[in-house]
Amino acid sequence: MTYTLTYESEIVEPMDSHEMGLLLEQSRSNNKRDNITGCLIYYMGGFIQVLEGDKAKVLDLYEKIKLDERHKNVHMFSEDDNVERSFPNWGMAYYPIDANTTNKSEFEQFKRNLLLLADFTVPKHLTAKLFWERTKFLITNPPNNL
Template sequence: MIKTICYISDSIEHESLDKLKTLYLKAKANNHKYNITGVLIYKNQNFLQVLEGDEKAVNTTFEKIRFDRRHRNVFEVINTTIDERIFQDYNFGFTIIDNQRGIKNLYDYLEWLRTAENKLANKVITMVENFIDKK
């Protein structure tokens, strides 16, 4: 079984593109080290992240995130186990939603995921779509 946690949070400051890239590269390296897959999305000073992997690794990573001072209002949306990874082929992607191309690329991936007919995957897809459509 694979542990998955999905959360949303507020950034305490407006993140520059350079800061976001640095944050993403660090997260990607750490997640690769612990075999965690998922997606990290930034839009309008908000983050949405899905983490998938070994239960201990995901729980430890999420605890670090919860106490990271760059976030506030960390809200855990999903915390469960799944049979297989939802974002296995996304290679811990990072999307900054600041233009139509970013939105289209993410929607294309979510549509591809939807064909899996996995109830949890579809729940995550709906949540991600709601996140990127807000504001």
């Protein structure tokens, strides 16, 4: 069994797809090394992430995220001990949505698909359930700071 937490935050400065790609590459490598799995949603300046793994390693990563200058308003809203992983084979999924290059219908389809995924996923524990609920909230109520 494992430890899991879910947090949300807002981005300080918008990232372009190259910057996001570099961040994901580094994070995937570190998470693989530390056997941390989960799911990251980044939408319109808001992050929601669930992290799963060894408690000490997950909490250490969360502390680094709280100190990361790219994040603000970091808030953990759920954690669970001794649970089954909800994302055992996930590093960090990423689908690039760029308002400058993505047409409106593709963007709307992405939102619908993410909302459907949130609705039809059967969470294995409370933290995963809250992750999907907050994801739906983020998609329907994005931060207004960008």
